[in-house]
Amino acid sequence: MARYILKRFILMVVTVLIIATLTFFLMNLLPGSPLNEERSTNETVQRNLEAHFNLDEPLVVQYVLYLKSIATFDFGPSIKQPTETVNSLLGRGFPISAELGIWTILVAVVSGITLGVFAALKHNGIIDYIAMTIAVLGISIPNFVLATMLIQELAVNRGLFPAATWSTPSHMVLPILALATGPMAIIARLTRSSMLETLTQDYIKTARAKGLSPVKVVVKHALKNALMPVVTILGTLMAGILTGTFVIEKIFAIPGMGKYFVQSINQRDYPVIMGTTVFYSAFLVFMLFLVDIAYGLLDPRIKLHDEGGG
């Protein structure tokens, strides 16, 4: 177990390192210095600015300094907003995005599993068809389209929910709904097919034969095993939800991390782009790491030691 965790951990560190390196060198490929503005500054000011941002050092030194700043979790100042640092933007945006993300995952997992289980239990019945229609639609409609449709229908036409910003629970309904539908659909489909397979297993027949209540058979025996594939895709889903927050936060004017990220891209605020990209990637890779470990702990068939590949 310890060895497995160690291996995953090393892989995680390597991945983050690669992303950080990639980000650094790609950003350095850009023509011109980030300090080159339309308005010209005099020579001394320019030189001092470069020294301030360590841009006068050789590339290798800059790279080492950059890695050090990542390791100490200090992503430096924003170039376009002089009063802000990347850390202050992250500190303000992340809690809001995290709140949105956590609710989204909760809604997606709970409703997705419920939908999938009922679809599997009533295989080829009406509930099955309805659930799978919802699922295919949920996968096909991009979240930004769904978000605009929800605003149009539920906020503008009916006035049930506020159309934008992030404060009271009723503000949260539409963004969470828009963001959770896609992952919910994927989870529902996966749960359904995995449940259908599990329900034909012999141990389910045994459980039924020994007179357990249907609820107990489904929840305790079938679901527990059927959910393993769902655990494996949670990491990928989180990546989708995270990138989804970019557009959702833009559409609903939510002051989260995604908004700052998109804004920094549009303003070409390189330190912010670099900082948020590395932060996002590290966060995601860490989530994948946690999911892997959780999977190893949940499934006793995985022996958790190195067997090559994997």
Place this chain on the structure above:
Amino acid sequence: MLPATKQKKNNHSDIPDEWFQPKQRDEEQAETVVRPSLSYWQDAWRRLRQNKLAMSGLIFLIFLGFMSIFGPILSPHSVSDQILSNQNQAPSSTHWFGTDDLGRDVFTRTWYGARISLFVGLMAALIDFFIGVTYGGISGYKGGRTDSFMMRIIEILYGLPYLLVVILLLVVMGPSLLTIIVALTVTGWVGMARIVRGQVLQIKHNEFVLASQSFGAKTKRIIRKNLLPNTMGPIIVQMTLTVPTAIFAEAFLSFLGLGIQSPFASWGVMANDALGTILSGHWWRLFFPAFFISATMFAFNVLGDGLQDALDPKLRR
């Protein structure tokens, strides 16, 4: 004796005697197969045709492909023609899908967007196919150290959040159609490589591969002639499912302002431009691009699902 048999026969209702003759055996006909023998592809096509949902997806996609070529020609307006007196016109006989805030024809722009979406989707799938199949084929066939090294690389690439990488590349390389396709395929081929590797691992120990090897066939030939044709099913399914992912990514990036730039039209750009108009009630500006993105993704998804069932040899009847 004789009368008794006669009596018996009479009890037998009115089935004529001749019917109880043994049928003549035809030695030559005995070997022929009554049911027509179907090749793998013929059988897959037969089963796909029975899947109504997948077929409607296919028909929609053919229609979309047709319209993406001829749609802009059907309309008298060009993609970037701005008629400022015609701002935000509702759908009418002159502008079938209405016009946008710069007086551009939404009908023309929609099919132009279809062109871009389909192009991005198909190119991404094609490039993924070439890289992924080559990589996965070599990795699976060589096995051993080569395989585990190549798989390590894949494992790392798989951990990269692909849309972030794509955004990063777009920021650096500048937004253009080519950049989007390059950015999408940088990490996109990994899924294909994994599938091909898994398939190759399964079939590479078959006798026909051994036969080729003993004839002295080179690795390249074995992969191309022996291994790949037998993995085409899962490869095609994976390609069908790559296309909607790429289309979604393009729309997503254009929506964020990172993709196709005006005056060119893409569904993502159109949806983004239409965002501000929700309150003003110009529904057609959002409806058409949104509908076609969703319908295209839906069509590719159901077609992919259908192909998955049709090409699965285990489900063959």
